[in-house]
Amino acid sequence: MSRPTDLRRPLTLRDVSEASGVSEMTVSRVLRNRGDVSDTTREKVLRAAKALGYVPNKIAGALASQRVNLVAVIIPSLSNLVFPTVLSKISDELEDTGLQPVVGVTNYKPEKEEQVLYEMLSWRPSGVIIAGIEHTPAARAMLENAGIPVVEIMDVDGNGVDSVVGISHRRAGLHMAEAIVAAGYRRIGFLGTKMPEDHRARKRYEGFCEGLAQHGITLADTEFYAGGSALAKGREMTEAMLKRTPDLDFLYYSNDMIGAGGMLYCTDAGLDVPGKIGLAGFNGLELLHGFSQRLATMDACRGEIGRKAAQIVAGRSQSGQIGGEVIELEPVLEPGDTIRKR
Amino acid sequence: MSRPTDLRRPLTLRDVSEASGVSEMTVSRVLRNRGDVSDTTREKVLRAAKALGYVPNKIAGALASQRVNLVAVIIPSLSNLVFPTVLSKISDELEDTGLQPVVGVTNYKPEKEEQVLYEMLSWRPSGVIIAGIEHTPAARAMLENAGIPVVEIMDVDGNGVDSVVGISHRRAGLHMAEAIVAAGYRRIGFLGTKMPEDHRARKRYEGFCEGLAQHGITLADTEFYAGGSALAKGREMTEAMLKRTPDLDFLYYSNDMIGAGGMLYCTDAGLDVPGKIGLAGFNGLELLHGFSQRLATMDACRGEIGRKAAQIVAGRSQSGQIGGEVIELEPVLEPGDTIRKR
DNA sequence: CTGACAACTGTTAACGCTAACATAGCGCGC
């Protein structure tokens, strides 16, 4: 059962070629389904390869062919829930292109992003999908000089290196402000993350304030958090804020998770939502379906972003454009049950 | 600013060597901090490399040195919440070992696992961490012949290929059954996933039934689901089950997410938890902290599993053992607020 | 002043595979 020369020397094409009595080149052709090989030879080779348990060495293959079937995907976090969704869409879309996503995580740290990017580029991937358009100068330079398709995702507010697929978080915040004001709310609080490097949350915040300002409204209260379970934080912050500023009639959360925590608090406190107080989050997390009330939110088009980004690196973009494509998607307000209808 | 010969020819060591007037070998030594290089030379080389924007080619490096700093991590899903935790611990632990995790996702499909494993092994990683101990015969053969450390994680109920780090899901189920019976509950329902390939959920179920049987109890009702938002499914299934079998006094869920959905239903329905009906889940998800009641659950030691597995592939296991290490961790019951105290 | 040794740098030959070209055999039209 075990192979004859089990000296733990790793198997190479040569082993398969000797076992099947053909040249290495022919084995290579069989295993890659490339070029003409007779059926009998093919079968002989496949049998030998299987018997030996041969696994091709892509390192050597990539070096020789100057082609690597990897796409670097660089995201800030895996625990955010948002990114796994995007990832899985990228993965689906890449499925039959022969490309394989490889994930790097930056924990929202620019230096870590730079380092991860360097590491990934040193494997010479055939494309990069990276979250956000803010990078260190060095990282940006690497992206510019890599000579491969680069797609920056999630955010379109700014200048990208090459292609960009995302939404305007600024406008997302602005639209939410308008919807809230239109529903008649006036005393509005904001609850969000403290992370200075979460540019998208920051832009939503800025857009939101701007939207309120257009109606002569300023935020009545704000609170920011860092770390911990988002749901619990949402509950705690909501309680604290409502104690501090009892006359608030709306709370806008920078993400659905803390929003849900806030919603739980309001329910437990017996507050009339959305009558006395309205709530909204951001992201359109499917995870949260199942609560008694559906939190108002805004779908960030995560799935579509992943799909489009993957198409671009795979060179399958419908537009047929070669690079520098910018796709802005429109987030859709999902009013749920926590904004008053008029 | 842009490099002189910007013919988009990818940069190699030779470019840096020419730019700095030393041999390729010396450049290589500088960039890897290996061997003796004079300070002046080192500086010259570093300056040239930076100016050119050179990024080393690990493909060539790996081929030449026969060393690859990658660890393959193969998990069933990223949306399960359980795996991102494990992943991040692995990542932390590997941080300063020079090893880099590369993630593959199987979607709980054995064939997909086989395929992902093949793909990863073809990059000749220096170790494999893989969830579960059930694999296709081909996958198992690959793991056995890879000639690198293999750590199977999450589950210890069965025979591993090499090292194993996890908990006994069978005993976890059994202990939960005992705790529930000890608390005086007798009419017990089970709600879980339909996935036949989720072996760990299956083992918990089996262990749970066994634990009940020891007290002469059999499950009063069961329900299984597949797909959809777990929280919403938990709510729906709970409602359905309680309508069908109204005299149930305990519901055991195969994971915390559907458990939380069930808890929300009970709260909304005004049921007395844990007085009239008790609830428990599994995993010890931190995510759920923030609900009004804390769901009884069992910590699956995810963090510790990730840490230990990473130590083993990094050759840093405290035991100093070379392979075939089996570490069984003890899941801890977290009674929360949804099991009656007596 | 010689030989031993350290510190630094260079040369050569892989690593395992594939692109590109070369060759062998065979059928087939005329």
Place this chain on the structure above:
DNA sequence: GCGCGCTATGTTAGCGTTAACAGTTGTCAG
């Protein structure tokens, strides 16, 4: 039956890096 063109296979020369070894200095003890 000649050569054309096809299919099936083999040969050669890298791909960009590093291991192993080979200089080439300079220092220093004896």
